[in-house]
Amino acid sequence: MSYRCVNCVQAIWVACCSAGIGAVLGLLFRWRHKSYGLKLVLVIVVLAIGACSYGLIYARLCPGRPAVEPGVYTTLTGVIESVTQKQRNTELWLEVTSEGELRQPCRFRVLALVPVSTVWQTGQLVRVNGIYVLSVSKNQSVLDMLAPLWLFRGKAYPMTTGHAWFTDTGAAALAAMQKTVSTNRVASATLAESIVIGRSAPIANTTQSAFLAAGVAHLLAASGANVTFALRLALMPWQFAARAAGRWRKTARCVYALAVIWVFAALCGGTLSILRAAFAASYRILATSLGRSVGGGVTLTASCLLFAIALPADFTQPSTLLSMFATFAVCEATDLVEASHVRAQAPNPSPSWLSFPKIVNTLWRTMFHSVTTSLVVDAYLLPVVWWMFGQWTPYSAIATVLLEPMAAWLLPLTVIWAALSLCASLLAQNMILFDLAHACGILDTNLVSIVMAIVQTIAHWPWSLVQMPPLPLPAALLCVIAMACCRRLHLPYIANRRLRIQSRVNRQTI
Amino acid sequence: MQDRHLWLVEPEPEHDREAPGEGRMLQVGLRPLNRWWRVVGVxxxxLCAAGLGIFFGHSANPKGSVNLGTKALGTSLQARVSTNNATTANDGEALGTIEVDVHGDVRRPxxxxxxxxxRVGDAIRAAGGFLHAADAATVNQAALLWDGxxxxxxxSAPAGGIGDGTAPSQIPGAARGFASPTSMRIDVNTADAATLETLPGVGPKRAAxxxxxxxxxxxxxxxxxxxxxRGIGPKTLAKWQSLLSFGVGSPAGGA
Structure with missing residues (x-):
């Protein structure tokens, strides 16, 4: 497929899919609510056409593809996302922000092959002069179709930037943290930082592979859980400052929360998963303040819509799709499993000491429901991960249940460690702060070591990462639909009317 | 006995009433399945999907090429996936794949x-094959490849000569032409470092x-x-045999 028509094909594909989904939903609604069927189809089709038109206009203004043919000399400007040193050249994975001598805005990623001459760093702004080399991978995978790979060969030059404050802050915090611990704990500090703000680039490939094989690679990425944590942490001091806001308290809290979310997203490097989570959290805050619905499905839909409007070029990126589907899976699993768990826990108006059997029972129930929820989430993710990456991690649920609570402890601990380390580095003579940061660092790195030990153990279990044969998209969709149907399964039953009448009679007689 | 209490029951809607003469009083409805059964169903x-995948994967690869417990291949997107924190793939080199840039007279450069x-022939086939059948004569398809x-x-050579008469050492940025005719060979006694680096396995250090x-x-x-x-053994020399010349009139130096 020619790379020039990728956007048009994607737009047509999205329009057709939306129309198809609209028709199916319309038929279903027509069956249940006769008056809504046609209206629903019309609304969905109009929305799909509008979205595609917007996408095409956006693609025209800020193209998501190269503007020149392969072989034509051009200039790219972008941010380095990763650096791979090879024997003959250096591979820079670039997020291209402008192209050509006139620096026309654009948004796509290229793999730039540059000579081995300079040491490049992640987050650095560079200008690369050279030519595109067309990729002709024989068996095009799903990733090739969703996010085409543009190869670029040329020479790179560093550029100065005034917008790297957040990147510098993250790097400064990491450097300060690493100074407070011994050199053999430096890798643990990097891992701890990655768990908080999701920068996995500095982490060793073997460590990343272990997380992948254990099925907990999502721990290395910042997502909704990290945004929630940041919000909770930031709202703690707000409780004391709220009185000063007076009658504008509600509005001020909303603005403050939104600011916290987007600053945190910028601190995390603005990756696609964190942006989607930030959109979801923003909608939730705004909807709560305006008294609108904040259910899981509504929030997910609204956040996807906001993401599509703000960043249409990144909407079909694999990490975006995976992030959205993971959120959908979590919503489904929560609806299916957690409701009964919550219902079973009766409210306790008078706090009292729990007996040992009660504690054991509560722990057992919590663990059981966590495992079940993780299993359902993994079941939903299986066909999508299989379709995208051709692999399956069977122990993901176990690893998630074991590691999520530890990650929840790691998040505040790492933030405290980073804050203390930064303060200690700023106030060089203050040994108390340094000792406190050191103590936090020891505790944090020990916890990270435990996490790594668990991850390594699970990664070394047999069949921890199963490579699967290619799965076509219809089969993956069918599998997801089958699971969604199972979740909403209603079985027919035969009710004996006579028995029912008798029961009603007895009830009324009594 | 029980029918006499029926007056206590509220009158039923019209459509719920049975047809006269119908003996059985049955009604078919829909009831949500128990929550845990639905979890089991999901x-x-x-599990069935995964089982089918593993089964068919084994069937398609009877020699056990479905690597259970091994790393997954990131195909051509290895670099992209490695940056994509949540979906990190693994190093393609560990799985024995390399990337080669093929251009010139091939269908998909x-x-x-x-x-x-x-070998070189495999890379040319991956690039769509020769543009002209006669191009095969200019390439040593048996030569081994290395990454990058x-x-x-x-x-292919017209009647009067080979190509446009330009030797690979004279083409800016040209790499291995693998040409067997004498005029396409590299004269090792006159070639500069950049030309020598176009030989397989020669980097700046070895050229120097x-x-x-x-x-x-x-x-x-x-x-x-x-x-x-130093560092050049018989195997390397065997690979270079068809690529080197040692002065005019001695294509392989009598080797």
Whole structure:
């Protein structure tokens, strides 16, 4: 497929899919609510056409593809996302922000092959002069179709930037943290930082592979859980400052929360998963303040819509799709499993000491429901991960249940460690702060070591990462639909009317 | 006995009333399945899908090429996936694949991914094959490949000569043409470092060593004399046999 028509094909594909989904939903609604069927189809089709038109206009203004043919000399400007040193050249994975001598805005990623001459760093702004080399991978995978790979060969030059404050802050915090611990704990500090703000680039490939094989690679990425944590942490001091806001308290809290979310997203490097989570959290805050619905499905839909409007070029990126589907899976699993768990826990108006059997029972129930929820989430993710990456991690649920609570402890601990380390580095003579940061660092790195030990153990279990044969998209969709149907399964039953009448009679007689 | 209490019951809607003479009072409805059964159903669907995938994967690869417990291949998107924190794939080199840039007279010039044990012919086939059948005469298809190599398939020779008469050493940025005719060979006694680097397995260091040896000991008389340079063994010499010349009229230096 020619790379020039990728956007048009994607737009047509999205329009057709939306129309198809609209028709199916319309038929279903027509069956249940006769008056809504046609209206629903019309609304969905109009929305799909509008979205595609917007996408095409956006693609025209800020193209998501190269503007020149392969072989034509051009200039790219972008941010380095990763650096791979090879024997003959250096591979820079670039997020291209402008192209050509006139620096026309654009948004796509290229793999730039540059000579081995300079040491490049992640987050650095560079200008690369050279030519595109067309990729002709024989068996095009799903990733090739969703996010085409543009190869670029040329020479790179560093550029100065005034917008790297957040990147510098993250790097400064990491450097300060690493100074407070011994050199053999430096890798643990990097891992701890990655768990908080999701920068996995500095982490060793073997460590990343272990997380992948254990099925907990999502721990290395910042997502909704990290945004929630940041919000909770930031709202703690707000409780004391709220009185000063007076009658504008509600509005001020909303603005403050939104600011916290987007600053945190910028601190995390603005990756696609964190942006989607930030959109979801923003909608939730705004909807709560305006008294609108904040259910899981509504929030997910609204956040996807906001993401599509703000960043249409990144909407079909694999990490975006995976992030959205993971959120959908979590919503489904929560609806299916957690409701009964919550219902079973009766409210306790008078706090009292729990007996040992009660504690054991509560722990057992919590663990059981966590495992079940993780299993359902993994079941939903299986066909999508299989379709995208051709692999399956069977122990993901176990690893998630074991590691999520530890990650929840790691998040505040790492933030405290980073804050203390930064303060200690700023106030060089203050040994108390340094000792406190050191103590936090020891505790944090020990916890990270435990996490790594668990991850390594699970990664070394047999069949921890199963490579699967290619799965076509219809089969993956069918599998997801089958699971969604199972979740909403209603079985027919035969009710004996006579028995029912008798029961009603007895009830009324009594 | 029980029917006498029926007056206590509220009158039923019209459509719920049975047809006269119908003996059985049955009604079919829909009832939500128990929550845990639904959980089991979802898990069963996923397990069946995974089971089918593993089964068919094994069937398609009877020699066990479905790597259970091994790393997954990131295909050509290895670099992208490695940056994508949540979906990190693994190093393609560990799985024995390399990337080679093929251009010149091939159908789909560009970077192709082949096995590390592949030869030039495999890379050209991955790039769509020769543009002209006669181009095959200009290429040593049996030569081994290495990661990051650049293969320039030269146009086949017209009646009067070979291609446009330009030697690979004179083409800016050209790599291996693998041309067997004498005029396409690299004269190891006159070639500069950049030209020598186009030979398979020669980097800047080895090219510098060849030039240093040539400067110190004079021109190479034949292929065997080239073997005296440190790091060049018989296997390397065998690969270079069809690519080198040692002066006018001695294509392989009598090797």
């Amino acid at each position: 898990l069963m669907v996923a 560009g970077v192709v991914q082949v096995l590390s044990t592949a 190599e650049e293969i320039d398939v030269l146009a 060593e060849i030039i240093a040896y040539r400067t110190a000991h004079g021109p190479f008389a034949n292929l065997q004399s080239l073997g005296q340079v």
